[in-house]
Amino acid sequence: MENNDLMLDDTLLGEVSLGELLSDPIALLLMDRDGVMPEDVLRIVRVTAGRIASNDCGPVGAAISAA
Structure with a gap:
């Protein structure tokens, strides 16, 4: 079978x-x-993209970095 035959x-x-x-x-x-x-x-994607861009992981991120 050739590549052109593949769908x-x-x-x-x-x-x-x-x-x-x-x-x-x-x-x-x-x-x-x-x-x-x-x-x-x-909305969730926009908020998440903004948090990633600003390096703001929220309370969970703060707790992890404090550990």
Whole structure:
């Protein structure tokens, strides 16, 4: 079998974007079942990215560095 004969899914070549994940019908069904809104996920990602950028790990990080 040659490479041109293979039907490769784009996800096998790398990670999907957060936008793609949050628009995936199965992911949306699971999130709906669990009461999670896409906006909640985006907010958590933004907050986490900001904390990483500012090197602020919050109370857990402070407790770990004090140990």
